[in-house]
Amino acid sequence: MVTLYLAQIVNSGLALGAVYGIMALGFSLIYNSSRLINFAQGELLLLGGLTLFSLSQAAHLGPLTALLAAGGCGYLLGRLLFATTLGLSINASPLRQLMLTVAASLCWQGVAILVWGKNPLLLPQLLPIPELRAGPIFLSRDTATALTLAVCSVLVLSLILGYTRIGRAIRAVSMNAVAARLQGVNPTTCRALSFAMAGALGALAAMAVGPQTMLRYDMGLGIGLKGFVAATIGGYTSLWKVFFGGLALGALEAVLVLVFSGELKETVTYALLILLLILAPHAGGHGERS
């Protein structure tokens, strides 16, 4: 019985944890490049997923086209978000920038209601990843897909940031924007790009979460905040730490739900956020990316 429970905790913890991990990566990217908590991160997931849903209804999407479509949609949504929030207020006070992302989140939610309605929509499983079984460990199809997407996202992202010119530029801006500018890096381009990459990550997270919990207009805020908690646990600076922050949060939620009850989950998650913010107020605050 205990092994059964443990196996289920691993299965459902990893399924949502992987999604939180991807969301947390997006948070960290934007936070590091722009010192901004992006409250519209969940809406990037929502609209990315819904657009993908419409595409999958209109045409048959193979695994590769689905990934490219998700990346492309997310990229464009990220650029749009940047153009309508931070791009307009690059010199404004951080509070104003923050409020702009909150406003954007609500606007995008409204768009989702107007275009796709209030009923949940089931995003089909677009990647042909089978379920995995190894002894007592069982990973359902949803979990395996979410985990694969998440690990690949971290790998690709760390390659981009570590080994490409533009990746180095983004890291330079996140360490010291003024110094980077003196070296000929355009910080605005880098920030726009980090929004776009966060958008692509959001759409990939939608591919992971859509088949699990369906897509509904009001899911953005909740899942975005979970991403924020995960990023705070991970400390914003290292991609892998942030990603494992997501997995840890997912596992914690699975334990709470399975051993206690579903009500406790939200309360404990957000209580944890309060604790983290009080105990480590500078978690990543002076974030030097390693």
Next chain:
Amino acid sequence: MVKRGVLTFLCILLFALPAFAAEEPILIGGLFAESGPAAFVGTPSRLVAEMTVKQINDAGGVLGRPIKLVIYDTESKPDVALRMARQLVESDHVLAIIGPTSTGSGMAVKKYAEEKNVPVIMTVGGDPVIAGGKYGPYAWTFKTPQRTSTAVRKVYEYLKAHDVKKVALMTAKDAFGQDGLDHLKSLAPEFGLEVAAEETFDPKGSDFSAQAFKLGTEKPQAVIIWTIGPAGAIAAKNFASLPGDKPLVVECHGQPGPEFLELAGPAAEGVIMPGTKLMAPDSLPAGDPQKAVVEKFVKDYSENGIQAKFPLNTHSGYAYDALILLQAGLEKAGKADPAALRDALQQLTGVPGVSGVFTITPEDHNGLSTDSLIMLLVKDGAFTPAK
């Protein structure tokens, strides 16, 4: 002088006109949830009610008078439903009310209608509106959807016939789910069933795999999910993705409809649920008293363009039945008077509607038995009668 004469003539004409008009219409109030969470049931109910009234009027009306519906939106909120009921009774002076849509609104309207002695034929799912006892008297309140206990009995009859002994229950934490849980638990012994485990869930949630897993560890032969809306499809999905042996998944009578099939996708295969005969009109035998009514309703539903906007589901016929009962009651009463209408409604026997054949008594203000439901099985992405 001439001008004045013309004016006088016009005035006389104006006041005299109503007397020349056809018989004055019978005013009936309509309360439907056209916005809010129950709108997916309320909005098509309104369209069905309007369609039905038009049909009744085209056929000569009732007691030689046309019916006129005065419709308000309850916004799926009990307080709004009550306010609108007051308006219908006190300023529009309606004879009777059709609706509202959800159980919570129904309870709010019922209390008022009982005080004011206004007959109300509700289209709500929950039993409390006509349960009496601690829920208050129901002398003026009727409802067309099957009782929860009727649906539970239908499910249990099926399970008993298929040698199921051990069930698990998964019910929503709202009034509808609670009502289901009460009846599921109290009726289980009667059918020789053991309730091995029970879990509840938030019907607005998006993932119930934890509850599904916990119920699965008790190894029940069947699990019964009691909720309306998308949560039922999510729960079916969660059970389908459990590893190992899966129990038979049974949904409640609020689920049959295209939305369930769409949302649950492949997980819907093999799920069974009780539904009205509306969900499998082709399978009705020629002798079924409802066959003609159901077939005509399905045809009218699509010809009036409602099918295109709100594909037929198990709730579609309840507003139609409410109006058919009202018509039969008025004809039996012979006059448009609330008390006479109420008394006549209580004596209706064998009125064939879309949801069943109604036989109402002063004790039973619903009048449907388990015969009015059929068990449906999802097979190849469509509802078929379960064997």
